[in-house]
Amino acid sequence: MSGIELALWSFPVLLVLIFLRVPIGLAMLMCGLTGTYLIMGSTAPILARLKGETYSTFSSYSLSIIPLFLLMGQFATLGGMSQSLFRAANAFLGHRRGGVAMSAIGACAGFGAICGSSLATAATMAQVALPELRRYGYSGALATGTLAAGGTLGVLIPPSVVLVLYAILAEQNIAKLFVAAFIPGILAAIGYMIAISIYVRLYPDSAGSSPRQSYAERFRALADVWPVLLVFLAVVGGIYTGWFTPTEAAAVGAAGTGLIALINGGLTRETLISSILSTASATALIFFIVFGAAMYNSFLALAQLPMQAAAFITEQGFSPWTVLICMLVFYLLLGCFMDSLSMILLTVPIFFPIVIGLDFGLGAEEFALWFGILILIVVEVGLITPPVGMNLFVINSMAKDIPILHTYRGVTPFVISDIVRTVVLLAFPVISLFLVRLLY
Numbered sequence: 001m002s003g004i005e006l007a008l009w010s011f012p013v014l015l016v017l018i019f020l021r022v023p024i025g026l027a028m029l030m031c032g033l034t035g036t037y038l039i040m041g042s043t044a045p046i047l048a049r050l051k052g053e054t055y056s057t058f059s060s061y062s063l064s065i066i067p068l069f070l071l072m073g074q075f076a077t078l079g080g081m082s083q084s085l086f087r088a089a090n091a092f093l094g095h096r097r098g099g100v101a102m103s104a105i106g107a108c109a110g111f112g113a114i115c116g117s118s119l120a121t122a123a124t125m126a127q128v129a130l131p132e133l134r135r136y137g138y139s140g141a142l143a144t145g146t147l148a149a150g151g152t153l154g155v156l157i158p159p160s161v162v163l164v165l166y167a168i169l170a171e172q173n174i175a176k177l178f179v180a181a182f183i184p185g186i187l188a189a190i191g192y193m194i195a196i197s198i199y200v201r202l203y204p205d206s207a208g209s210s211p212r213q214s215y216a217e218r219f220r221a222l223a224d225v226w227p228v229l230l231v232f233l234a235v236v237g238g239i240y241t242g243w244f245t246p247t248e249a250a251a252v253g254a255a256g257t258g259l260i261a262l263i264n265g266g267l268t269r270e271t272l273i274s275s276i277l278s279t280a281s282a283t284a285l286i287f288f289i290v291f292g293a294a295m296y297n298s299f300l301a302l303a304q305l306p307m308q309a310a311a312f313i314t315e316q317g318f319s320p321w322t323v324l325i326c327m328l329v330f331y332l333l334l335g336c337f338m339d340s341l342s343m344i345l346l347t348v349p350i351f352f353p354i355v356i357g358l359d360f361g362l363g364a365e366e367f368a369l370w371f372g373i374l375i376l377i378v379v380e381v382g383l384i385t386p387p388v389g390m391n392l393f394v395i396n397s398m399a400k401d402i403p404i405l406h407t408y409r410g411v412t413p414f415v416i417s418d419i420v421r422t423v424v425l426l427a428f429p430v431i432s433l434f435l436v437r438l439l440y
Contacts, residue, residue: 003039003303010035010299024342025285025292032295039302049298057294058287061247062168067283068250069159073115073124074275075257076231078266082124084224085110090132091221094210098200100136101146101207102193104129108150109189110225112157113232114257117282118340118383122151122391126398137208140402142199145410148391149192149417152380155340157185158236159250162340162379165290166372169348172365174246175239179435180369182236184377184425191421195413227260240439286341293345300350310354320358324371327351328378328422335382339390343379366433373432374425381418384411 010031017027036046057063076082089106093099104125112121126147133143155162158178167174200207213221235253238244244252261267267275300306313323334343352371360367383391386408396404425431 004305004308006035006038007300007303007305010296014296018338023288024339025289028289028292028296028342028346032292032297032299035299036295036302039299049295053294053298054291057291060168062164062174063287063290065159065164065174065247065250066161066286067279068247068254069116069161069164070120070282071275071279072231072235072250072254072257073117073120074279075254075261075267076111076114076228077120077124078271078275079227079257079261079264080266081114081228081231081257081260082107082111082128084221085228086125086128086132088218088221088225090210091213091218094136095212097204097209098196098207099209100129100133101138101142101196101200104133104146105150105153105189105192105196108147109153109157109185110228112154112185113159113236114228114253115154116159116161118151118153118155118162118380119390119394121154122147122394123398125150126395130395130399132210136210139203139206139406139410140399141406141410142196142203142206143410144392144395144399144402144407145412145414146192146196148384148389148395148407148411149414151391151394152383153185153189153192155380155383156181156188156376158182158239159246159253160376161286162344163372163376164246165341165344166348166375169344170352170368170372172368172372175242176365176369176436176440177372178236178239178246179439180373180432181376182435184373184421184432187421187424187431188377188380188418191417192414195417199413227257231256231260289341290345293342296346297349306350306353309350310357313354320355320360323358324355324360324374325426327355328374328426331375331378332381332385335379335389336385338382340379340383343382344375348375360429362429362433366429366436369436370429370432374422377418377422377425381415381422384415384418 014027014031018024033046036049086103086107089103090100093102108121108125111125115121129147130143158181160181163177163181164174167177231253234256235249238249238252239246258267331343355371356364362370383389392407396407
């Protein structure tokens, strides 16, 4: 069997392992090692590759940004930032029809700007907003659907862990990717609020409203948000202005949120140890998936699949737009079965060499940034699409009295909003590239 045939057969084998509940990192590692052995016919190259890949993967300076952003999210939760964000948003929007759900979306956007993780944003905001949504008569479908979708803003709005990994795989500037993601992230939050507004008009019984608050109460609630604004300006503003590298900015953000949590009384010796252990556990999980993907992609490169696929696509004479749209549809389908991190690590080393050689009327760097944003959005949709949308399970585990089918139904308007936004960003690359061109 040729290397190409081995590489092609490895995909169904990988999916079978995933369906059998083998951890995705381990599944990719097993496929990578087995495929390498079948091509090389000896264990010596495998041992050498294990040593080399382990060092090259985990000695990457860029990867150090991930535990720092995860720790920043832990400290932000301890500092009460999620509660203050929701109170401020609810003070201005809660009295409107569907306003409490819109407040949850706004709070998710704000928390995502200092967290960088979709699952952490979803889980944290569910603890804060779900009781309020149920208190004001929101249906279980709308309440859980809103929080599952709102959690995806932790991936879209900078800083984003998934975007960092894409930058490493595609060898792109992390700061420019953060800039490119800013407008699409804001559009996502606005789109979700519009989806809620339409939903509650079609189903009036699915939502209530909270009492209107006075302007004095609104501004008091707004004043409590200053720590979030301060951290966001320090981290993202520092990156945009060139004061910090992304890794340095993550360290500043972690230190800042830790200090705020300490001042607010949320950071004690016990919670500090718990935060460090949680960060270490999440980092180990991500790094193991990264390592498994590195070994699997190394096998695919050895089999020459990315190069052969790129040559095949070029020879067929397909339109660049046809190739790109097919890839995005593939991501949407793959998202029904695989988590976002695994999709990025598995597909970018294969897809990126194919599309980077196609002509979209953009420079190589601008195309790479735009392609990264498009991937980020369709991966985000995968977080809330049945049957394996990770955010759906996180939210449903915190609302055990709501059937998962109700959550699937409640998230549908947000998936439609995501697809509409993807089409708009696909048709108008300037939306993603405007700030990059302006600042750089």
